[in-house]
Amino acid sequence: MKLIKTITIIFFIIQSTYLFAQDVAYYIQIEDPDIVPEITKDKDSDILKVKAKDNDLNLLYSKYSIKKFKKAFPQAVTPSLENVYFIKCNDKMLVKELKEKYKNAIPRLSNVGKLMLTYEPNDYGLAMGQSYLDLINVKDAWDIVLGLPKIDIAISDTHFDLNHEDLNMTLLFGNNNGTSNHGTRVAGFAGAVTDNDTGIASIGFDTHLVVAPTYGNTWRTDSIDDYDNDVLELAAAGYRVINCSWETHGDFDSIRNDLYDEVRNVWGSLVVFGAGNSGSSHYGNNNPAYPGSYSANIDVTSVGHIHDVGSSQSPFDNNWKDVHEEAIGDSLSAHKHHPTIDICAPGYNVSTTDIMGSGINNGNYANDWGTSFAAPQVSATLGLIISVNPCLSADEAEAILLDNADASIYNIPENAHYIGRLGAGRLDVYAAVNAAAESATTYLQNLTLTGNQNIEDNYAIRVVDNVTVASGASINMITRKEVTIDKNFEVVSGAELTIDVDVNNTISCN
Secondary structure (H helix, E strand, O other): OEEEEEEEEEEEOOOOEOOOOOOOOEEEEEEOOOOEEEEOOOOOOOOEEOOOOOHHHHHHHHOOOOEEEEOOOOOOOOOOOOOOOEEEEEEHHHHHHHHHHHOOOOEEEEEEEOOOOOOOOOOOOOOOOOOHHHHHHHHHHHHHHHHOOOOEEEEEEEEOOOOOOOEEEOOOOOOOOOOOHHHHHHHHHHHOOOOOOOOOOOOOOOOOOOEEEOOOOOOOOOOOOOHHHHHHHHOOOOOOEEEEEEOOEEEOOOHHHHHHHHHHHHHOEEEEEEEEOOOOOHOOOOOOOOOOOOOOEEEEEEEEEEEEOOOOOOOOOEEEEOOOOOOOOOOOHHHOOOOOOOOEEEOEEEEEEOOOOEEEOOOOOEOOOHHHHHHHHHHHHHHHHHHOOOOOHHHHHHHHHOOOEHHHHHHOOHHHHHHHOOOOOOOOOHHHHHHHHHHOEEEEEEEEEEOOOEEOOEEEEEEEEEEOOOOOEEEEEEEEEEEEOOOOOEEOOOOOOEEEEEOOOOOOOO
C-alpha cells in the first residue's frame, strides 16, 4: 500500500510562517506557590489564559504559547511529587527561563519526552514462546521499519516447505525434493510472516524470502555439491543478504577465500553463517570452521535467552540470558567460540517454523538448537538495516550491526572463559536498526535555503532549529518515512516548499 503525504506551501502575502512546530512537555517541581499561575480558558476560543501574581512573571509566560499547566500527579502521596507540575508549551525556553530566574524555588526539572509505542504483532509467540525476540530488542526495531519496503533475503539450505502457512518464500533454483526440515526451520527465523494472526513473529516481519535448496537432506559428507558457487549466483542475482546455516570444511582455503571476497567486495552481498555447534563433527568448539570464518563472511554463535542469570534450573539446561554455555559450567554444551566469531544471538531452544504437520503444536512449529538458527536472526537484522538505508555498502551495514551489538555479555562471570571469542557481543536489533535510521536522516539547522534544490534522505529529514526558506526559493524535501520540523522554521513570502513522504520514494545514493 502506498503511503504518501505531499504538501505544497506557497507564500506570497504572509511574511513568515512557522510550520509543524512540535510542542515540548516538562515536569517541573515548584516549591514557591507564587510562581504557579492562575489558569483559565476562554469559553469561546478555548485559548488557555495564564495569569501570574507579578508582572515579570506575566511577561515571561506571555512570551510562549502554553497549552497545559497543571498538577502533574494530583493523587500522589509522596511528598516530593506533591508540587510537581506538568507544563506543555511551544518552546523549551520557557522552562529554561523559569529555572534560571527562580532557581531556588525550582529544585527539579525533567523533559517528559514523546510517547514511544512498542509494536507487538498479534502472532508474537502465538504458537510457541519467543523470549529470544525480547532479549534482542526486536519490538522497538519494528517501530522504526513499519511500512517501509523490505529487501528480500536469500537462503541457501536444505528442503523448504514452500506451502507453509507462515512463510512467504519463492524458490529461485535448486533441488527441493528432500525431506529435511532444516531449511524450513532456518526460514522461520528470518521471515516468518508477522502480524498475520498465525504461528510466530520474526525479525524480518514482512520480509520475502528467496530460497535455494542446493542439497536435499544433509550438508555432510554424503552430499557433495557446489555450495560455494550457489552463494556466488545469489550474490550476482542481486541479493544483498544471504543466509548459509551450514559449513563445509575446517581449514582455510585460498580459493574459497577469494570467492567470498568477491561476493562481498564485487557484488556487495553480506553472507551470514552459523559458526557451528559443539562436537567433534564440527571441528571442535575452539577451532574456526569455514566458510563462516573467512573474513568476508559474518560468523554467528549462540547465547541463551530464557532464564535470568543465576536462576536455579535443571543442571542440564540452564539457558541463562546472554550466557554462552547452555548448561552452566559445561563448556561442551556451548556452541563454537573462537576469535573469528563476529557476533552471537540466541541459539538454544528457540522456536521456529517446521514442515507442515511434522512439528509440535498442531504440527507446524518446533523448538531447535544450533547456530543454524542464530545466524538467520542476524541475517534478518541486516535485511532491516539495508531496508532502512539501501545506500549502505556491505562494510557499512556490517559495521552498524557489530558496533551496536551488546558487548556487556562479557561482563557476565559465566562468559569469562570466552572473552574475545563471542565476537562483538550479542545481537541488538533495535540498536542496529536505529543506527541505520540515523545514517539515513538529514538534519537541518542554522541555515537559509535558497534556489531550486532537493533535500532528500532514505529515512527522515529533521528541521532542528533556525532554518529559513528564502524568497524565490523552491525547496523539495523528499524522504520515505517522515519529515519533522521542530522550531524557528520560516518560509519567507514568495518561497515554495514541497514535502514528499512516500515509502516508495527512490533516493539517490550519490
